[in-house]
Amino acid sequence: xxxxxxxxxxxxxxxxxxxxxxxxxxxxxxxxxxxxxxxxxxxxxxxxxxxxxxxxxxxxxxxxxxxxxxxxxxxxxxxxxxxxxxxxxxxxxxxxxxxxxxxxxxxxxxxxxxxxxxxxxxxxxxxxxxxxxxxxxxxxxxxxxxxxxxxxxxxxxxxxxxxxxxxxxxxxxxxxxxxxxxxxxxxxxxxxxxxxxxxxxxxxxxxxxxxxxxxxxxxxxxxxxxxxxxxxxxxxxxxxxxxxxxxxxxxxxxxxxxxxxxxxxxxxxxxxxxxxxxxx
Amino acid sequence: xxxxxxxxxxxxxxxxxxxxxxxxxxxxxxxxxxxxxxxxxxxxxxxxxxxxxxxxxxxxxxxxxxxxxxxxxxxxxxxxxxxxxxxxxxxxxxxxxxxxxxxxxxxxxxxxxxxxxxxxxxxxxxxxxxxxxxxxxxxxxxxxxxxxxxxxxxxxxxxxxxxxxxxxxxxxxxxxxxxxxxxxxxxxxxxxxxxxxxxxxxxxxxxxxxxxxxxxxxxxxxxxxxxxxxxxxxxxxxxxxxxxxxxxxxxxxxxxxxxxxxxxxxxxxxxxxxxxxxxxxxxxxxxxxxxxxxxxxxxxxxxxxxxxxxxxxxxxxxxxxxxxxxxxxxxxxxxxxxxxxxxxxxxxxxxxxxxxxxxxxxxxxxxxxxxxxxxxxxxxxxxxxxxxxxxxxxxxxxxxxxxxxxxxxxxxxxxxxxxxxxxxxxxxxxxxxxxxxxxxxxxxxxxxxxxxxxxxxxxxxx
Numbered sequence: 001x002x003x004x005x006x007x008x009x010x011x012x013x014x015x016x017x018x019x020x021x022x023x024x025x026x027x028x029x030x031x032x033x034x035x036x037x038x039x040x041x042x043x044x045x046x047x048x049x050x051x052x053x054x055x056x057x058x059x060x061x062x063x064x065x066x067x068x069x070x071x072x073x074x075x076x077x078x079x080x081x082x083x084x085x086x087x088x089x090x091x092x093x094x095x096x097x098x099x100x101x102x103x104x105x106x107x108x109x110x111x112x113x114x115x116x117x118x119x120x121x122x123x124x125x126x127x128x129x130x131x132x133x134x135x136x137x138x139x140x141x142x143x144x145x146x147x148x149x150x151x152x153x154x155x156x157x158x159x160x161x162x163x164x165x166x167x168x169x170x171x172x173x174x175x176x177x178x179x180x181x182x183x184x185x186x187x188x189x190x191x192x193x194x195x196x197x198x199x200x201x202x203x204x205x206x207x208x209x210x211x212x213x214x215x216x217x218x219x220x221x222x223x224x225x226x227x228x229x230x231x232x233x234x235x236x237x238x239x240x241x242x243x244x245x246x247x248x249x250x251x252x253x254x255x256x257x258x259x260x261x262x263x264x265x266x267x268x269x270x271x272x273x274x275x276x277x278x279x280x
Numbered sequence: 281x282x283x284x285x286x287x288x289x290x291x292x293x294x295x296x297x298x299x300x301x302x303x304x305x306x307x308x309x310x311x312x313x314x315x316x317x318x319x320x321x322x323x324x325x326x327x328x329x330x331x332x333x334x335x336x337x338x339x340x341x342x343x344x345x346x347x348x349x350x351x352x353x354x355x356x357x358x359x360x361x362x363x364x365x366x367x368x369x370x371x372x373x374x375x376x377x378x379x380x381x382x383x384x385x386x387x388x389x390x391x392x393x394x395x396x397x398x399x400x401x402x403x404x405x406x407x408x409x410x411x412x413x414x415x416x417x418x419x420x421x422x423x424x425x426x427x428x429x430x431x432x433x434x435x436x437x438x439x440x441x442x443x444x445x446x447x448x449x450x451x452x453x454x455x456x457x458x459x460x461x462x463x464x465x466x467x468x469x470x471x472x473x474x475x476x477x478x479x480x481x482x483x484x485x486x487x488x489x490x491x492x493x494x495x496x497x498x499x500x501x502x503x504x505x506x507x508x509x510x511x512x513x514x515x516x517x518x519x520x521x522x523x524x525x526x527x528x529x530x531x532x533x534x535x536x537x538x539x540x541x542x543x544x545x546x547x548x549x550x551x552x553x554x555x556x557x558x559x560x561x562x563x564x565x566x567x568x569x570x571x572x573x574x575x576x577x578x579x580x581x582x583x584x585x586x587x588x589x590x591x592x593x594x595x596x597x598x599x600x601x602x603x604x605x606x607x608x609x610x611x612x613x614x615x616x617x618x619x620x621x622x623x624x625x626x627x628x629x630x631x632x633x634x635x636x637x638x639x640x641x642x643x644x645x646x647x648x649x650x651x652x653x654x655x656x657x658x659x660x661x662x663x664x665x666x667x668x669x670x671x672x673x674x675x676x677x678x679x680x681x682x683x684x685x686x687x688x689x690x691x692x693x694x695x696x697x698x699x700x701x702x703x704x705x706x707x708x709x710x711x712x713x714x715x716x717x718x719x720x721x722x723x724x725x726x727x728x729x730x731x732x733x734x735x736x737x738x739x740x741x742x
Contacts, residue, residue, distance in 0.1 A: 086450070
């Protein structure tokens with residue numbers, strides 16, 4: 001059993017769960033993900049790793065309640081257990097000294113950016129991190145990111161904190177200083193990753209994105225997670241989850257991600273009905 | 281003579297009823313029918329059927345026991361050679377193995393060996409017994425990677441020989457393709473788990489959620505005290521066709537489609553949360569057993585029209601005749617000598633149809649089957665909402681790409697000594713789809729068993 005040893009609310013509907021999983025922790029690296037299954041009838045959900053502590057034997061994940069399964073996961077409390085916790089999966093981020101790098105996290109995408117920024121910093125890079133969210137309340141993990149970055153830039157859509165604008169505005173603001181940026185990691189909502197990649201493509205700056213497509217087994221068997229990268233079809237679970245953002249077909253990826261939206265709504269509705277019944 | 285009796289058909293669910301449910305189609309022989317069928321066996325002095333069995337089950341002996349009403353003894357005789365008989369009795373292609381060799385088949389119909397095997401195994405399960413005896417502990421430890429047919433049969437044989445066996449399984453449940461691939465209506469998952477429980481009773485430890493290649497490696501297993509390792513990691517990345525539109529929404533690999541339905545029980549959505557979507561018209565590309573499973577699953581999930589789309593003709597269909605017949609009875613339609621060149625989508629990126637070409641058969645190719653040749657200008661459209669691609673898969677890369685010194689062929693399958701199943705690394709053996717590419721359950725079980733015999737010899741020298 002994989003027990004939740006710590007739970008922390010990061011923002012409205014966003015929680016951090018620290019989970020006891022010593023075997024996974026032993027091998028986890030920045031950029032990798034885990035698959036979790038909460039109960040006997042649950043889906044297998046891929047989640048990117050936010051942190052790992054080899055001494056404590058824990059892996060930390062961050063979740064936003066959007067569909068049924070993520071809703072249920074955010075309702076877990078300390079002491080509760082997950083039925084299945086599989087990993088570390090996928091290819092780790094290629095960490096080396098690139099020079100000066102940007103780590104851009106949008107929304108809950110800040111969570112998977114965190115271990116990448118830390119590893120890049122440890123490898124000697126100058127790390128400038130950009131945290132983007134709709135508003136101040138939705139900026140997460142600011143302190144943690146400051147601890148692993150040389151500088152943190154904040155942007156909010158409504159201007160309630162930091163620069164007013166999207167993640168791309170943050171990237172633009174940093175680039176305007178005339179810095180020589182060797183590589184950019186951008187993780188967050190698909191539309192945000194696409195915008196950053198579109199922005200950096202004409203500038204010729206290497207931009208890596210982390211795809212989180214629909215998966216089932218997550219071990220290279222089912223092919224649900226395929227992503228169109230240039231002329232090739234790649235499987236995010238074994239070839240990714242990181243890909244060259246300039247080659248990913250985001251429009252197709254967004255459509256594929258939306259394929260089961262109707263079913264997600266049905267499941268969520270059923271859950272709400274059950275909660276109401278139990279509440280009565 | 282008793283052998284003049286016709287072969288007994290196994291009772292099956294009515295075709296119209298069964299296409300709407302996931303319960304097992306073939307119902308098994310009732311007791312009297314099993315005895316009658318067993319009495320058809322001529323008890324040949326030199327039985328050819330045994331030679332046709334990849335694991336060498338003493339077929340006439342167990343059939344004799346059924347004829348005598350000694351059903352538990354019959355099961356024991358099978359289990360001497362095959363510890364997973366309820367599974368094999370259901371999914372082995374007996375018509376091309378043991379039954380193909382049966383002497384009665386020359387002039388009439390062979391003894392229904394597979395059905396009798398299933399009967400004996402189910403009888404034993406219904407009686408809630410019996411534990412398989414293991415030899416005295418040897419103190420040797422073996423790690424088996426993958427709890428599919430190859431790994432399970434290897435583990436069972438090794439446990440029986442007295443070794444301490446641990447299986448590392450990537451998924452959350454043991455069984456491999458028996459759980460994720462073969463549908464409930466052909467192989468009930470409760471039966472699979474009961475046979476696997478038999479292994480646990482023999483002392484086999486099964487660790488689930490362990491993706492070897494990620495959480496640990498073959499080398500680490502050897503370093504951590506295992507005396508030998510068996511790799512049975514099976515199928516990997518599904519093949520697609522490299523045609524336009526293949527990544528549209530509504531295009532599944534057969535592995536994904538079947539895994540959703542079988543392993544994740546999406547047919548019971550929303551009681552089980554994993555969704556699956558089929559439109560009114562479903563095209564399944566390919567003509568093998570997996571294609572038949574996908575097509576019949578699509579019907580049960582509510583599709584109105586399900587088509588098997590296959591490039592060659594009926595004669596070349598690689599699926600078992602029985603499965604083709606089952607599919608047809610249930611209403612699956614066959615578009616033969618036809619294959620798509622493009623999948624068409626609507627503005628939301630959902631499948632709306634396929635452009636297909638018609639084919640004719642030319643000279644035999646290297647596989648010995650007549651080669652399909654596209655007929656120029658024969659393009660036509662088929663409107664469909666869902667496409668399931670069932671054209672096979674490559675070997676799983678996770679273990680092979682993380683094991684230094686492991687010799688592979690150019691397809692990425694593991695190279696082994698065919699006699700011993702030994703790989704290029706001392707103490708490391710392999711078998712099943714990871715060695716042969718996609719094959720049958722019983723071939724994988726045979727390979728696992730063969731490897732276990734070699735591992736036994738190897739451990740005796742250590």
